[in-house]
Amino acid sequence: MNVLSICNLSKSFGEQKIIKNLNLSVPEGSVFGFIGQNGAGKTTTMKMVLGLLQPDEGEIRVCNEPVRFGQTKTNQYIGYLPDVPEFYNYMTAIQYLTLCGEIVGLSKKIISQKGQRLLSLVGLDGVEKRIGGYSRGMKQRLGIAQALLADPKLLICDEPTSALDPVGRKEILDILYKIRGTTTVLFSTHILSDVERICDHVALLNDGYIAVGGTLSEIKALHSHDSLLIEFSSEADLQQFKASMAKQPLLIGSEEKGREMIIHSREMKKAQHTIFSTLAEADLAPVKVALMEPSLESLFLEVIK
Numbered sequence: 236m237n238v239l240s241i242c243n244l245s246k247s248f249g250e251q252k253i254i255k256n257l258n259l260s261v262p263e264g265s266v267f268g269f270i271g272q273n274g275a276g277k278t279t280t281m282k283m284v285l286g287l288l289q290p291d292e293g294e295i296r297v298c299n300e301p302v303r304f305g306q307t308k309t310n311q312y313i314g315y316l317p318d319v320p321e322f323y324n325y326m327t328a329i330q331y332l333t334l335c336g337e338i339v340g341l342s343k344k345i346i347s348q349k350g351q352r353l354l355s356l357v358g359l360d361g362v363e364k365r366i367g368g369y370s371r372g373m374k375q376r377l378g379i380a381q382a383l384l385a386d387p388k389l390l391i392c393d394e395p396t397s398a399l400d401p402v403g404r405k406e407i408l409d410i411l412y413k414i415r416g417t418t419t420v421l422f423s424t425h426i427l428s429d430v431e432r433i434c435d436h437v438a439l440l441n442d443g444y445i446a447v448g449g450t451l452s453e454i455k456a457l458h459s460h461d462s463l464l465i466e467f468s469s470e471a472d473l474q475q476f477k478a479s480m481a482k483q484p485l486l487i488g489s490e491e492k493g494r495e496m497i498i499h500s501r502e503m504k505k506a507q508h509t510i511f512s513t514l515a516e517a518d519l520a521p522v523k524v525a526l527m528e529p530s531l532e533s534l535f536l537e538v539i540k
């Protein structure tokens with residue numbers, strides 16, 4: 236089942252068409268990376284999912300119920316962490332979660348139990364200081380705890396790691412990874428390494444629509460080429476290899492750095508035959524040969540160029 240389905244969604248601001256016929260399905264239980272460059276329209280899309288912005292065209296369904304602009308019914312299924320979460324700085328974390336729990340009608344007992352559990356999940360249990368003294372990362376973590384308070388089916392996080400240092404980013408990613416299976420996670424980002432670390436599904440928003448989407452392994456298999464790194468013991472050996480391969484189109488687009496060469500091919504098995512027989516004929520013994528997995532970054536750069 237899909238927790239979120241977006242069908243033929245379009246949105247313009249004035250003359251500027253930001254979202255053009257966007258289709259997206261977020262399967263239950265997934266950790267879904269919604270990727271796009273700055274200004275691609277990720278926040279705009281999320282606001283439409285939350286009923287805060289009116290689409291020009293298209294349909295959005297959350298847990299199979301239609302989202303209506305200005306109405307909050309489908310938001311009962313959603314926990315939302317905006318890119319810059321706002322808090323009452325004079326409160327402590329537990330005071331803030333208590334207030335949020337009361338607003339959504341939870342009993343004192345439930346708030347206390349859930350509050351402690353969530354603060355422990357996000358690594359803020361036992362933190363006594365007021366929110367005003369928190370780091371950005373701590374605020375983001377508290378924001379996740381707050382977004383999870385009402386046990387949402389879908390947690391939406393808008394660029395949760397973008398403003399954080401590597402330690403803060405890892406803490407957020409670890410939390411999102413921990414809750415997979417119990418809560419479906421959709422998070423937007425332009426940091427591809429974050430996506431590679433925790434997501435099982437991804438969609439790349441480019442030019443207003445999903446240019447690439449699917450599971451990480453599907454995308455890598457469909458859109459990418461493999462690369463082979465060959466390291467020689469000297470630059471002279473590398474030059475000799477190049478000369479021996481001169482008649483092969485395989486070296487077109489290859490990269491060279493010092494004693495290393497990286498060769499890209501969509502048919503790596505075939506390419507390897509040619510490379511290894513050339514090495515043998517030229518009596519060259521590289522010090523290292525390694526098959527390199529395509530990175531999400533190289534793949535997406537290829538799609539959006």
Ligand SMILES: Nc1ncnc2c1ncn2[C@@H]1O[C@H](COP(=O)(O)OP(=O)(O)OP(=O)(O)O)[C@@H](O)[C@H]1O
Binds near residue numbers: 248253276277
């Ligand atoms: N209310 C608005 N009125 C006019 N233009 C808007 C409005 N909201 C967003 N935009 C424009 O729509 C485009 C997409 O913005 P959006 O915030 O959705 O991008 P984003 O992918 O979330 O980017 P970022 O990573 O920078 O937050 C931008 O060009 C932005 O200036």
